Amino acid sequence: MAAYPDLTSYNYAPQFAAGAPLNVGWLGASADWAVTPPSSELLDALWAVTQVVVAPARGFHFCELCGTEEVGVAQRLGRRLLLGHAEIRVLGGAGEVYAAPDMLFHYVACHGYRRPLRLSVL
């Protein structure tokens, strides 16, 4: 998967760039980010926005941080999701749009990725 710095302009799939989104959570194996244990409220909110995906891919991305080649499966609130095959969009409080891989839930839940502070809606 492509890696982009947080809060840079999204251009991974231009056909899904409506609203001029900003990148969040496009982590590569060498990504350097702040680590914070996520709260249950954050995981619930992120889980909710991960239910609706955009920009579906024809294959799966595997977590480079885990170093696995297995499809990511996340489970929360009695539901399971396959991760690594699409993107999500999150609207900010000032009308900004954030674009993230659907792996964002995994990055936050399993690797403690701390989203940029401007992403206060989660």
Ligand SMILES: [Zn+2]
């Ligand atoms: Zn991982």
